[in-house]
Amino acid sequence: MVVGKVVSTVVSSRKYDSLQGLKLLVIEPFYGSNKDYFIAADVIGAGIGELVLITKGEMTKYALSKEAPVDAIVVGILDKEPSF
Known part of the structure; x- marks a missing residue:
């Protein structure tokens, strides 16, 4: 799981058929020194x-209602900044 901040959206004129209905977001990791953006x-x-909670990797298939080529998905929206 990753906590990240939504910084933008992805706009495309064409999508893979199983991605229809999914919004794609540009995410900046909130913690750690790695600030590489990724798409969820x-x-x-x-x-x-x-601020959102994202699951990455193979577990994403359990968060979707259909099969789609996705390796990161938003599973929650945080109400306030977490303190660790």
């Missing part, structure tokens, strides 16, 4: 500037 699918309605 969203089905819960996260918006720009929100």
Whole structure:
């Protein structure tokens, strides 16, 4: 799981058929020194500037209702900044 901040959305004129209905978001990791942006699918309605919880890797298939080529998906929106 990764906590990240939504910084933008991805716009495409064409999508793979199974990605239809999924919003794609650009995510900046919130913790750690690695600030490499990545793309995550969203089905819960996260918006720009929100902190989100993302699952990555093989476990993403359990968060989707259909088979899709996705390796990161938003599974939650955080109400406030977590303190560890």
